[in-house]
Amino acid sequence: MYKLNIKINIPSSVSYIMKTLEMFNYEVYIVGGSVRDSLLKRIPKDWDVTTNASPREIITIFKSLDCKVVETGLKHGTVTVVINNNHYEVTTFRIDGKYSDCRKPDCVSFTESLKEDLSRRDFTINAMAYNNKVGLIDYFEGIKHLNNKIITSVGKPDDRFNEDALRMLRAVRLSTTLGFSLDSKTSTSIFKNRNLIKNISTERIRDEFIRILIPSNPLSGIELLRSLGLLEIILPEFQKCYGFEQRNPNHDKDVYYHILNVLENTSNKLEIRLAALLHDIGKPSTFTLDENGIGHFYKHHLESEDITRKVLDRLRFDNRTIDNVCILVREHMSRYDSLKIKNAKKLINRVGIDNLNSLFELQIADIKGSTNRDSIDKVLDMKAACERILNEKQPLSIKDLDINGNDLIKLGFKQGKQIGKVLNELLDVVLEEPEFNKKDKLIDYVKSKMT
Numbered sequence: 001m002y003k004l005n006i007k008i009n010i011p012s013s014v015s016y017i018m019k020t021l022e023m024f025n026y027e028v029y030i031v032g033g034s035v036r037d038s039l040l041k042r043i044p045k046d047w048d049v050t051t052n053a054s055p056r057e058i059i060t061i062f063k064s065l066d067c068k069v070v071e072t073g074l075k076h077g078t079v080t081v082v083i084n085n086n087h088y089e090v091t092t093f094r095i096d097g098k099y100s101d102c103r104k105p106d107c108v109s110f111t112e113s114l115k116e117d118l119s120r121r122d123f124t125i126n127a128m129a130y131n132n133k134v135g136l137i138d139y140f141e142g143i144k145h146l147n148n149k150i151i152t153s154v155g156k157p158d159d160r161f162n163e164d165a166l167r168m169l170r171a172v173r174l175s176t177t178l179g180f181s182l183d184s185k186t187s188t189s190i191f192k193n194r195n196l197i198k199n200i201s202t203e204r205i206r207d208e209f210i211r212i213l214i215p216s217n218p219l220s221g222i223e224l225l226r227s228l229g230l231l232e233i234i235l236p237e238f239q240k241c242y243g244f245e246q247r248n249p250n251h252d253k254d255v256y257y258h259i260l261n262v263l264e265n266t267s268n269k270l271e272i273r274l275a276a277l278l279h280d281i282g283k284p285s286t287f288t289l290d291e292n293g294i295g296h297f298y299k300h301h302l303e304s305e306d307i308t309r310k311v312l313d314r315l316r317f318d319n320r321t322i323d324n325v326c327i328l329v330r331e332h333m334s335r336y337d338s339l340k341i342k343n344a345k346k347l348i349n350r351v352g353i354d355n356l357n358s359l360f361e362l363q364i365a366d367i368k369g370s371t372n373r374d375s376i377d378k379v380l381d382m383k384a385a386c387e388r389i390l391n392e393k394q395p396l397s398i399k400d401l402d403i404n405g406n407d408l409i410k411l412g413f414k415q416g417k418q419i420g421k422v423l424n425e426l427l428d429v430v431l432e433e434p435e436f437n438k439k440d441k442l443i444d445y446v447k448s449k450m451t
Contacts, residue, residue: 013083029129093117157189165196176221240284247295265365275328
């Protein structure tokens with residue numbers, strides 16, 4: 001055992017839980033990511049507590065102190081203690097039984113040994129424990145690996161990944177978010193056991209994949225997934241993109257590396273990252289060569305949209321996210337050679353106000369990923385035009401017209417398709433000339449042009 005006299009600042013609520021259990025003569029430590037992040041001078045997202053007190057003892061103690069206690073997972077030794085409306089998981093030292101499904105242990109047994117509890121954890125940098133009395137406890141060289149920026153499994157990596165295959169994705173996520181490398185034994189084991197990820201629920205895969213996609217350097221995470229053979233299991237549609245040369249003067253990278261380049265140039269908003277990842281996924285299946293040997297991908301944005309919807313539906317994203325990402329993928333090829341007000345308003349109606357800035361960001365990232373940068377100014381000009389239209393609250397749709405179906409009926413039109421046709425024609429006029437949106441002008445137009 002390696003002890004280190006390190007001071008970690010523990011939040012008052014967590015400290016209260018620990019002192020309370022110590023007062024009843026139990027061992028208690030913070031453990032896992034909270035220790036790791038504290039040592040890295042990062043702000044921990046969660047504070048997990050481990051103790052040799054049994055779940056029932058934890059419940060009895062904190063209920064006697066009028067604390068809210070949630071019996072989160074008694075089967076696995078976890079109780080949630082609520083302090084100041086914050087939830088803290090307190091887990092009894094435990095030994096995991098056999099993992100028959102590569103997801104969770106069939107059973108657990110409680111132990112008095114902290115070392116036995118830490119030995120079941122995934123990576124050495126997550127297998128350190130701390131309290132203010134003892135300091136840092138490190139049985140598996142976690143502090144050494146933390147200092148060397150290496151992710152390595154506790155014990156045999158094959159055992160850890162057979163216990164919970166999601167740990168393979170977690171290794172990639174930690175590498176991406178922390179900027180660490182995987183040690184050779186861990187990466188070799190992931191490649192060997194990569195098909196075990198098929199045993200994991202879609203939702204768990206999706207959530208871990210999001211955490212890989214969101215950090216400031218998503219390129220490294222996607223590349224690591226590919227090199228470990230995991231990307232083609234999670235997103236088999238990407239296999240066609242590997243090494244697919246575009247044979248076009250506007251592109252000096254194959255489809256896969258172009259996608260990575262675009263991804264690298266986007267902000268960490270999930271919908272934009274997903275759209276960047278999938279915007280050209282349909283290129284391989286739409287590839288054609290002209291008589292000069294130049295490659296083209298006609299309507300690849302529509303093919304990419306179709307694939308995107310299937311991918312995100314398979315990964316069980318919510319409908320709003322799916323719809324918004326599909327809009328971005330479909331519209332990423334919109335060109336702005338004409339800056340007519342009418343065209344800008346039609347773009348706003350097609351894309352939706354909430355998606356406009358995301359689309360412009362995706363388009364600029366796409367242009368940066370090509371050899372032709374001339375179109376960036378056109379995107380910025382269209383962005384400025386849309387902002388002006390929205391700031392001036394110019395009419396955008398039929399509901400914004402200063403005339404409605406009842407007005408047309410009074411002018412002699414019959415209810416039905418004809419009214420819709422007239423309103424759409426009036427909208428075309430108003431989109432071009434916003435000042436024309438006055439009831440008397442619209443009625444005069446109808447009388448002179450349409451009756």
